[in-house]
Amino acid sequence: MTDVAAGEAFLAVNDLAFRYGKGPWVLEGLSFSVAKGRIVAVSGPSGRGKTTLLRLIAGLERPTRGTIVLDGLVLSTPRRVIPPERRGVGMVFQDYALFPHLSVAENIAFGLFRRPRPERAARVRELLRLVRLEGKEERYPHELSGGEQQRVALARALAPAPKLLLMDEPFSNLDGALKAELIADVSRLLRELGMTALVVTHDSDDAAAVADEALRLGAP
Amino acid sequence: MGVRWGLLAAAVTAIFIAPAAPLIWSLLAPPSEHWAFIVRHWLLADALTTLALAGITAGLAAGLGTGLAWLYTAYDFPFRRGLGRLAPLSLAVPPYIAAFLYVDFLSFTGPVQSFLRDGLGLPPQAAYVHLPPAALAVGLYTLFLFPYVYWFVLGDLARQDGAVIESARLLGAGPGRTFVRVVVPMSRRAIVAGAFFVAFEVLGDYGLAAYLGLGTLSTGIFRAWYQLGDLRSAERIAAGFLLLLFGLVLAERALGRKRLPSVPRPRPIRPVPLRGWRAAGAVAAFLFPIAFGVLVPLYELGRLLRFAVQAGTVGSVVAPLRHTLALTVLGAVGIVALGTLLSVVGRHGPGRWTAAFPRIFLAAYAVPGAVIAIGVLGLAEPLRAHLPPAIGAFLFGTPLLVLYAYHTRYLAVGVEAIGSAGARLGRRTVEAARLLGAGPLQAIWRVEFPLLRPAMGSAALVAAVELAKELPLTLLLRPFDFETLATAAFRYAADERLPQAALPSLVIVGLAMAATLGLRSGAGAKPPEARGGREEDGDGAGPAR
Incomplete structure (x- = not known):
């Protein structure tokens, strides 16, 4: 699995920063890009903004700083956020x-x-x-x-x-054989469809099984 | 608990449900001579009017209440919290007070038309504002009763999974589509319960319909009793009313579907911040009920009060105030005491049958005051001739019958508050006490009672406010020359002595508003049936507001 490379940017996140009001910064100047058809695992310790990153890309939160661009269209800036229903972004939530x-x-x-x-x-x-x-x-x-x-x-x-699929801890509620089966199915399905996807997971084995690339948040 | 307690609960229930007996009997006994006349000329029209008023109001209130509850839950806008607390305050203005306030407000000499003439220079005409009474009635009922739906739905939305709403949006559904296809179906049970609750309140109203000259079943009961002196016919109308209510209860069961199984750990809906004109729109939506349901009534009351002060008629409120205080205190104490008895026995009783008694009173809450009053009269009137004078004076010369009927109607308040507080406590604490050697009564007394005290306190407050506002039952059963704040307000208004009606009205509205604002939305601020449904389903979760 390789780290996210600066390939042909289908999804581009630039200097993304977020905090609630005057609270602590949840994301501080994150930049990365994802090429079309790639599956990226987003990992990192909890509370470091993985879910927040997904919510920002989904348009459910407004960035405090930075931009999100998908397929050449600017989806989010601090001043303007295209509503979730018109972004072409799909999401699978942790509790379904x-x-x-x-x-x-x-x-x-x-x-x-x-x-x-x-x-x-x-x-x-x-x-x-x-x-x-x-x-x-x-x-x-x-x-x-x-x-x-x-x-x-x-x-x-x-x-x-959708152009982009986001998955928030899709495997954490399952275990054992069921989980392995689901991981295999999801992986196969996403590749078959040529889907570009970000998968948040705290389990590095799951990440390796399903994704091509890794993005680590809050890493030193 | 021993069987004795169960029998005691049964006896209490029987005593206060007794008013139903004359009503049922009236259907079996032969009708009076006036009955045919009543049926032909009044009954059908009254029944249709009643149903139409209740139905249309319920629909409009459901729309307004659900819409505002959704706005509050799903979106963030300036002054959201304050607006959310002020909007339901219109509930503090009883419909019969709203009626005369608005008629005066819109009348030729009232502020609106005066402004049109003096301020805008329009020529004097009898009717710049001419609303058909039925339309005004529906508008007023909706405006002053919608908070029931608002609270029902608000509580339901607070327990829904925010991720479901977000999923809908990510799948392409805009706010409108999300509301119609996801939010409303998921809240259907609460919306239906709230709408029916509003319908029952409309059915129970007498004062507004009477003031606006509308013929409803409630006014029909009054008409039969006061104009024709015909108790038997009044009983029949009341009995028919009961049957209608029963039908509505069945309809509610059919329309509200079973509770949907919920997610184990739902994430609350996160309010989406609104900006610009959208935020202004949300604020305006809340300002609508605040302006017309709170500010206009208060303004009108102040305006009328000034006339009363100028005319020096303010003193007339003292006696009604004393009477209301006495009745509400006695009534609240009785309701809480008996309500506690019934719900504790219902939960810990010798058998499961004891649980039925509190439920009976929850049903009785939906019965209009006029119906209950006629039932009480049906019990008491036949005795009048046969009683020794002292007892007769005691029964008919004091507000004893009023107090009695208050319990029949409002025991639900005590039963519900104590019942849901008790359900939240669960049986564990009492069982633990038993295992430590306490007898069953001792365990309940030493363990549960102290924990139930806050619920008892707020139940007493809610009961007191309801009793202070009550009109039809008090009108029918009060002894001669005995006025409460509510009856004084209504009678002065009916005599077109509006400034004198203003002061007792202001006391009622002030008390009710203080209680609504002061009681944190939890055990206190909601009416009994708002919480009853939750307990029945036994999901054990406390009301989440």
Whole structure:
């Protein structure tokens, strides 16, 4: 696994700094870039801003300083943040955050509301196949196991074909064989789709298994 | 606890549920001579009006309350906290006071039209502001009752997972779509509960409908009793009202779906800071209920009060004030004492059947005061002729019946507050005491009671405020020449002596506002049913506000 190189920047983060109000700085002048199709593991001790970095890239927070550029478009500056719904960034949360009142199929289809109905159904089917959850369309999140919920969350995030996928500790709620299986599936899936992704994880083995490159925050 | 306690709880329940008996009996007994007339000319129209008022108000209040609760939870804007605390204060103005305040405010001699004429130079005309009474009623009900929905939904949103909302946005849904497709469905149970609560309050109102000249089931009950002197028909109307309520309770069960299973550790929704015109819009949204629900009423009260002071009629408030104080103190003490008894026995009782008694009173909270009052009259009136004079004087010459009926109607306040506080305590502490050698009563007395005291205190305060505001029940059952602040305000207003109505109204509104602001939103500030649902589901979590 190599450190993030200054290749063709698909995602470029420049001098990114963040703090809440007048509190301590969570990020202090972070700069890196990610080439298209690469998977980057973001690691580092807890409390050093890994989740904050994802939230900034997702547009859920406004940077205190610095810029975020994706595919040539400036997504975030301290003065202007393009809203999350228009950034083309997908995210899988640590606790999956599935819509409890919608079925698996409806969850996955949520981001496809702009597409015509037949296309929606086809896309949902395709994603269910990719995450190996065929047959579970009508189930509800609380009826699924942790690993299955994780797959639904992944399928849901990938459905609208985002330019960039963010994953926040996707494997930390699982262990053992299930986890290894999920890591393998995620890795295969992301590469198959040519997805550019940032994966936050505190486990260096997981990072090595799923990613091409590493970004360490708070490293000396 | 021994069976004796269970029987005691049963006896208390039976005593205070007794007013239901004459009502049920009235459906079985033959109708009075006036009944056919009543049915043909009043009943159907009254029932339809009642349903329409309740239904439309519930819908509008649900929209306003849910919208504001969502704005508060999901977004950050200037003065957010202060605005969030002020907006629900309109609840402190009872509908029957709001009615005469607004009619005067908008009247020909009121400030609005005076301004239009004097300030803007428009020619004098009888009606620059001419609202059909039904429309004004719906508007006032909505404005002064929506806080129930606001609080219900606010509490529900506080326990939702913020990540779900953020997921929706990352999937391309803008704020509007997120609200409709995610927030509302997830909060459906709270929204439905709040809307029905508002509907029950509209059903229970008498003063506003009477003042605006609208015919509802409540005013129909008054009409049957006072104009026709026909208790039996009044009982029948009340009984029909009860059936209607029962139907509504079933409807609520059907509409509010089961609680959705929740995430083990939901991350609270993080408010998104708003800027520019969006922030201004949010502030304006909150200023709307504050301006019309708090500032206008206070302004009007002040304006009328000045007239009263000039005319020297201020002294008339002393006797009603004394009466209200006496009734609220006695009532609050009784409600808390009996409420504690019923909920403690309900939780620790000899069998599971004791849990039913507190629940019965939670249901009784939804019954309009007029209905309960007629039930009490149905019990008491037949005795009038047969009682020895001393007892008769005691029963009908003192506000004893009022106090009695207060318990039937408002025992829920005590039951709910003590019940949810007790549920949060759990059984462990009492069980530990038992294992250390304390008998069952001793354990409860020495361990639970001290821990329940704060809940008892705030329950007493909430009960006192509710009793001070109460109108229809007090009107029907009070002895001759006995006024409370509420009845004095209503009767002066009905006689068009508005300045004299202002002072008792101001006391009521002032008390209610102080209580709402002072009680931190927790055990105190919310009405019983706001918290009842949570306890029933037994998820054990304390109300998170």
